[in-house]
Amino acid sequence: MTLTPQVLAQLEAQTIELPSWAFGNSGTRFRVFTTPGTPRTIEEKIADAAQVHAVTGLAPSVALHIPWDRVDDYAALARFAQDQGLTLGTVNSNTFQDEAYKFGSLTHIDPAVRRKAIDHHFECLEIMDTTGSRDLKIWLADGTNYPGQGDLRGRQDRLADSLATIYARLGADQRLVLEYKFFEPAFYHTDVPDWGTSYAQVTALGDRALVCLDTGHHAPGTNIEFIVAQLLRLGKLGSFDFNSRFYADDDLIVGAADPFQLFRILYEVVRGGGLDPDSGVAFMLDQCHNVEDKIPGQIRSVLNVQEMTARVLSVDTEALTRAQDTHDVLGANGILMDAFYTDVRPDLAAWRESRGLPADPMAAFAASGYHQQVTRDRVGGTQAGWGA
Ligand code: PSV
Ligand code: MN
Numbered sequence: 001m002t003l004t005p006q007v008l009a010q011l012e013a014q015t016i017e018l019p020s021w022a023f024g025n026s027g028t029r030f031r032v033f034t035t036p037g038t039p040r041t042i043e044e045k046i047a048d049a050a051q052v053h054a055v056t057g058l059a060p061s062v063a064l065h066i067p068w069d070r071v072d073d074y075a076a077l078a079r080f081a082q083d084q085g086l087t088l089g090t091v092n093s094n095t096f097q098d099e100a101y102k103f104g105s106l107t108h109i110d111p112a113v114r115r116k117a118i119d120h121h122f123e124c125l126e127i128m129d130t131t132g133s134r135d136l137k138i139w140l141a142d143g144t145n146y147p148g149q150g151d152l153r154g155r156q157d158r159l160a161d162s163l164a165t166i167y168a169r170l171g172a173d174q175r176l177v178l179e180y181k182f183f184e185p186a187f188y189h190t191d192v193p194d195w196g197t198s199y200a201q202v203t204a205l206g207d208r209a210l211v212c213l214d215t216g217h218h219a220p221g222t223n224i225e226f227i228v229a230q231l232l233r234l235g236k237l238g239s240f241d242f243n244s245r246f247y248a249d250d251d252l253i254v255g256a257a258d259p260f261q262l263f264r265i266l267y268e269v270v271r272g273g274g275l276d277p278d279s280g281v282a283f284m285l286d287q288c289h290n291v292e293d294k295i296p297g298q299i300r301s302v303l304n305v306q307e308m309t310a311r312v313l314s315v316d317t318e319a320l321t322r323a324q325d326t327h328d329v330l331g332a333n334g335i336l337m338d339a340f341y342t343d344v345r346p347d348l349a350a351w352r353e354s355r356g357l358p359a360d361p362m363a364a365f366a367a368s369g370y371h372q373q374v375t376r377d378r379v380g381g382t383q384a385g386w387g388a
């Protein structure tokens with residue numbers, strides 16, 4: 001075993017929240033491919049998420065997206081999740097699919113549209129009251145396509161007002177996390193493009209407002225781990241939306257495109273105390289599976305995060321600090337790379353088995369027959385899709 005009992009104890013406390021929308025069909029603007037057995041309801045999405053947790057022990061909660069996952073009875077939904085061994089987690093608002101929001105939502109020039117968007121967030125908070133969810137996640141599609149189209153400064157001011165109105169409604173145990181994204185669907189400017197803007201806006205709100213970092217929302221070449229280090233230093237890193245990207249906001253399996261980047265990000269998480277259970281940093285996936293099977297896609301994703309966390313936890317931090325402090329440039333780099341290149345998979349498989357989990361969760365799910373079963377059962381109705 002290269003993983004010490006101390007490392008394993010830290011890994012045991014790690015949880016990663018799954019996005020309900022990962023289980024629906026999704027695609028690009030060119031085509032949404034369908035998969036037999038895809039859920040038609042939020043209950044079916046939760047049942048699929050439970051499969052991920054059952055074979056990994058890593059994913060005990062599911063994030064909702066409203067209105068995609070709107071139901072009449074959220075208490076019943078929470079009970080349903082509980083029966084499946086899960087809890088309902090972050091509630092994601094959605095002000096990006098309504099005609100009224102063509103020119104903005106929380107930033108809109110028209111107070112009636114802003115009111116509508118604020119009321120939508122109040123609905124999300126009421127859902128959270130019922131489900132016991134802690135976090136309200138806000139990502140806005142607000143922005144403009146052409147220079148001069150809108151007043152950048154006025155939009156920031158209106159955003160601040162709208163967010164303050166929402167923040168004032170948060171329960172004592174609830175938090176608001178504001179996600180940034182530098183482009184898309186608006187192309188010239190977005191109203192929360194970067195961590196600095198998100199930080200400025202949430203700092204003005206108060207202690208229970210934090211930044212959400214979606215790993216896919218940065219320009220190519222951005223040093224994301226530096227942002228992680230800075231936000232942890234400032235006490236304002238609320239949550240992660242993990243995924244990976246090659247070119248745009250691809251929402252691919254975390255750690256698939258650039259495992260080393262995931263390692264570097266998680267190194268700063270650990271370094272900054274973000275893995276400590278009381279740090280308040282929430283680990284979530286925000287992914288879509290366009291051509292691969294969805295449940296195995298989610299299983300692979302949480303395992304990638306766990307595996308990379310294990311490698312990070314095996315960094316010889318004392319030796320690293322010594323090398324850094326004595327300006328041993330290549331020595332320090334070598335210590336980090338040694339951990340990155342350590343294959344922890346056999347250790348993790350053995351540890352899983354020792355906890356009553358399958359050594360190989362991907363194989364266990366494939367052998368379970370669940371996919372074949374839901375393919376037979378889920379006939380009729382409309383398969384869930386990204387945005388429905
Ligand atoms: C926007 O690109 C985003 O990352 C936000 O988190 C949304 O809630 C999510 O995608 C929806 O898929
Ligand atoms: Mn996201």
Ligand code: MN
Nearest residue numbers: 214216217249
């Ligand atoms: Mn995104």
